[in-house]
Amino acid sequence: MSTIIDGKKIAAKIVKVAAKEAALLKTKGIIPKLAVILVGNNKPSLTYIGRKKAAAERGGADFALYQFPKNISKDELIKHVNKIQQDKQLTGLIIQLPLPERLYVSEVLNTINPAIDVDCLTDANIGKLVMQTNHIEPPTPWAVIQTLKEIKCKMVGKNITIVGAGALVGKPLAIMLVNELASVTTCNSHTKDIKKKCLEADVIVSAVGKQNLITADMVKTGAVVIDTGIVYVSGKMYGDVDFSAVSKKASFITPTPGGIGPITVSKLLLNTVTCAKKLSTP
Numbered sequence: 001m002s003t004i005i006d007g008k009k010i011a012a013k014i015v016k017v018a019a020k021e022a023a024l025l026k027t028k029g030i031i032p033k034l035a036v037i038l039v040g041n042n043k044p045s046l047t048y049i050g051r052k053k054a055a056a057e058r059g060g061a062d063f064a065l066y067q068f069p070k071n072i073s074k075d076e077l078i079k080h081v082n083k084i085q086q087d088k089q090l091t092g093l094i095i096q097l098p099l100p101e102r103l104y105v106s107e108v109l110n111t112i113n114p115a116i117d118v119d120c121l122t123d124a125n126i127g128k129l130v131m132q133t134n135h136i137e138p139p140t141p142w143a144v145i146q147t148l149k150e151i152k153c154k155m156v157g158k159n160i161t162i163v164g165a166g167a168l169v170g171k172p173l174a175i176m177l178v179n180e181l182a183s184v185t186t187c188n189s190h191t192k193d194i195k196k197k198c199l200e201a202d203v204i205v206s207a208v209g210k211q212n213l214i215t216a217d218m219v220k221t222g223a224v225v226i227d228t229g230i231v232y233v234s235g236k237m238y239g240d241v242d243f244s245a246v247s248k249k250a251s252f253i254t255p256t257p258g259g260i261g262p263i264t265v266s267k268l269l270l271n272t273v274t275c276a277k278k279l280s281t282p
Contacts, residue, residue, distance in 0.1 A: 002225075002247040003151070005254045007143075010150055011262035015059050018270040022060035025276055032276035033062040034092040034118070034269070035084060039077065039103060040070030044232055045096050051265050059269045062089070074103055081111040091279055092118035092272030097168060115279060118271035121167065129175050135278055136271040141173035143263035144205055144226050145180065151252050153203065153224055155180040161197050163187045163214065163240070164207035169228050173205060194218070206240035216245035225250040228260045 022032050034056050036049050049065060056063040066084055068077065085093055093116045095109065106123065114124040120138040128134040148155060160177055164170040165188040177184045185201070187194045198204050198218040206214050207228045219225060229240030239256030247253050254260050 002250040002253040004247070005147060005151065005252055005259060007147070007254060007259040007262045010147065011055075011266040014146075014263065014266035014270055015055060018059040018061075018266070018273045021270075021273045021277065025273070025280065026060065028280065030276055030280050031062055031089065032060070032091045032273045033064065033087075033089045034094075034272045035064040035066065035087070035090055037077075037081065037084065037093070037095045038065060038067045039072060039096070039099055041067070042098070044230070045098075048265075049096060051261075052268060055265045055269045056272070059266075059273065061092075061269060061272055070100055072103075074105070074108060077103060077108060078111045081108070085113050085116065090116055091276035092116050092268070094119045094268070095121075116275055118268055118275060119168075120172065120271075126172065126175075129172060129179075132179055136274050137176065137267070138168070138172040139264045139267040139271065140169045140207075140228055140260060141176050142267050143260050144169075144173055144228060145176055146263060146267075147226060147254065147260065148203065148224070151224070153252070155182040155203075158182045158202045159185070159200055160203040160205065161185045161187065161201035162205045162207065163194060163198070164229070166207060169207035173207070208240050210240055211238045212242045213240040214246060215242045216249055219246050219249050221249050222251045223249070225253045226260065227254050227256050228264075230256065230261070 053063045093112055109121045110123055112122055114122045117125050160182045162170050162174055165186050174184050174186050185197050195218045199220050203224045205226045209229045209231045211231050211233055225246055227239035227241040231238050237257050
């Protein structure tokens with residue numbers, strides 16, 4: 001039977017670190033500030049934003065939400081992003097994903113100033129991640145690596161399979177795991193025999209958003225299973241992993257909710273504080 005990883009407990013430690021750093025900045029008259037841009041009124045997105053706001057408040061940061069209609073044009077959205085980031089107090093800015101497909105393009109994401117791009121989605125920050133010159137990391141991939149460190153899972157030489165190759169989790173996580181000297185296999189919708197690749201893995205990370213994508217017959221006994229996928233079915237949140245069955249085989253497993261999600265939110269706050277510190281350094 002698996003050890004269930006308590007993401008809330010890990011997140012609380014990270015928020016504590018961020019709050020301490022924010023308190024030090026406040027003594028210098030600097031207050032970290034996170035802003036979120038939301039297009040439309042997607043209910044899951046509103047839930048996530050609420051959690052980000054709560055984390056910011058716990059960590060001593062200011063928070064602002066800018067909401068725009070889902071039919072906004074790309075040019076209008078870019079204009080608003082540029083206007084919002086003229087705020088000199090801003091130390092973190094994210095565009096809440098998912099965006100309507102026509103807007104989910106590099107031109108929109110790259111409008112964000114890399115100095116306050118706390119989701120690390122700009123080309124500049126992804127490039128720094130590759131070259132290991134970054135000062136912040138993408139929140140969810142970092143949450144995965146931090147979780148592995150928390151359970152003392154050494155990544156050097158480990159066979160790690162990532163199911164999902166998106167820009168938010170899969171791609172940057174692959175880069176970060178390679179930097180940790182892990183042996184990384186990535187799977188996308190065209191990958192042949194994903195089951196075989198998962199069975200060969202010491203660690204499986206799923207990042208798709210499809211209920212019961214990872215089943216018990218895909219997991220070797222004793223593997224670590226990290227679930228970053230989120231899907232809502234009849235208003236209830238699920239991950240990618242068939243938790244009840246896989247937890248009988250894995251050595252460690254993250255639940256959904258209560259696993260990677262809280263750690264991701266806490267890292268977003270930590271990035272906002274880190275950017276505030278860097279922006280205030282001459």
